[in-house]
Amino acid sequence: MINYPNDSELLISVDKVSKKFCRNLKRSLLYGIQDICTELTGGNRHGDILRPQEFWALKDVSFQLRRGEALGLVGANGAGKSTLLRIISGLINPDTGTVKVRGKLAPLIALGAGFNPVLTGRENIYANMSILGLSTPEIEKRFDAVVDFAGIADAIDAPVQTYSSGMAARLGFACAVHIEPDVLLIDEVLAVGDINFRVKCYQRLAKLRESGTAFVLVSHNPHVVLNVCENSVYLAKGKLIKSGETEAVIRQYEEDVSLAGTDTALGMMFLPEKPESQSLGIDIVSLCFQDEHGNLLTSPLCGQLAYLSVECKAYKQVDNANLGVSITALSGQNERILYITSASDNEPLKILPGRVEIQMQMPYFCLLPGLYSAKIYIKEGVRSFDIVESFRFMVKAGKITSRSLFYQPRQWQVINHNNSKFKIQTLY
The missing domain is CATH 3.40.50.300 (P-loop containing nucleotide triphosphate hydrolases)
Incomplete structure (x- = not known):
């Protein structure tokens, strides 16, 4: 020294x-x-x-x-x-x-x-x-x-x-x-x-x-x-x-x-279709993120619109399907960051026989830039149809990022002494 x-x-x-x-x-x-x-x-x-x-x-x-x-x-x-x-x-x-x-x-x-x-x-x-x-x-x-x-x-x-x-x-x-x-x-x-x-x-x-x-x-x-x-x-x-x-x-x-992982790092996953004899009724066949025009998003941008697209093959009609998404941060301590289900949002999903695409819109994609894994399942009540244990994806920085655990959309305003409101800036 x-x-x-x-x-x-x-x-x-x-x-x-x-x-x-x-x-x-x-x-x-x-x-x-x-x-x-x-x-x-x-x-x-x-x-x-x-x-x-x-x-x-x-x-x-x-x-x-x-x-x-x-x-x-x-x-x-x-x-x-x-x-x-x-x-x-x-x-x-x-x-x-x-x-x-x-x-x-x-x-x-x-x-x-x-x-x-x-x-x-x-x-x-x-x-x-x-x-x-x-x-x-x-x-x-x-x-x-x-x-x-x-x-x-x-x-x-x-x-x-x-x-x-x-x-x-x-x-x-x-x-x-x-x-x-x-x-x-x-x-x-x-x-x-x-x-x-x-x-x-x-x-x-x-x-x-x-x-x-x-x-x-x-x-x-x-x-x-x-x-x-x-x-x-x-x-x-x-x-x-x-x-x-x-x-x-x-x-x-x-x-x-x-990039050192599998092709799931490309932001899209395809799963082999099962024959009807091996299916439990609904099978997940692909996963990806899309923009508002339906184009593939290989890496969603923090703070910007994205759709999670879950394509399924259904062999029967299900009136109250529940799609669940559990997202874990891979680059930290593998802690769960987000857990969402359509049932908790009071959005029962009606699935008809054939190929069907389920979309979850995320207007601001609140996950910060980083590497994540999503566990995605579809079921009705306690009966499970199919589950994907790990769909890996990367979130990249958008126009607005911060040193937080998630991105928070917000609005700024000033209230003067006359109680009039003046909106200064809106961040999406």
Whole structure:
């Protein structure tokens, strides 16, 4: 690590950093011994050359982080995100390139991993925070706040080995955020504890950000990155694919994830027709999105009109069919975003024998840009006719987007003192 002599606003500079690992344990140990001997003798390690069974976990990655900024790291598992955080924190060294860090750094990578299980919570607080750079008087000033934040006052003098994993993680988080660091490295640790503790985590991080702390955040939930980080870096197989404004980086990442799937990513799905002897009465034969003219929409636009078209083959008349649509966000935590049924909208569907198309109009398509999967079924009462478990589709940005969980159509108006209404702008 190299500290900056100048420019107090620039806290981290990563310049053409590469890191390689070996897939074979025995060969990896041999390479490690060879590298140590080479360094002791002042030789050249040739860190830019791969040896047999080695691979690049990171390759020529560069970015900068300034005071008060929040940078997101996105990418699939194995992209190199955690490796990059470990290099920045000093846990491992890069094979090529340089990492320059200014100020106090706190890694929130594996909460509680450095605790001694035999020592009490009190003893571990002093040991952990001293490692993070605080003196004993400074730790004593923060001690009560750390214990209160972690919510473990009743167990503070018990050995950490008696703590649950959640208690240890909360204590690790409390120690890190109370050293008031210049840089926080956060690797998928904001889900520790219950909802009340997570709220406290976000509140504390917001206060640190206001005081000038910079963040590097790794999360597989794009909504978290969008809401926290102005800029992001997208890694894939160790390479920097895109960097810059977070919304553009997230869209690129999600589009790549979508295109890596099956042909359902094209926004249309065809299903083989069943013979009448195998049908339960109504079969779903195709799914797609259309515009108001009936043209195929491969990717609906957020905030604009779209129709979900469900084409069916019916072998009998059904007077009160119910179409259900359950939409899940694939790029986050696979949470269900939207659940709609024609029955809950008091819209019984009358299906006649033959081919029939059921359309659901969505005037503003309120889903934000991202990758989704829809589960679609058709039934009558408790009797199910057919179901499609996963219809994958991509939503792209329209004219108006925001950093929210959904798009909200809205109107603006001003009411003056005479109670006259003046409409300013309508957003659709």
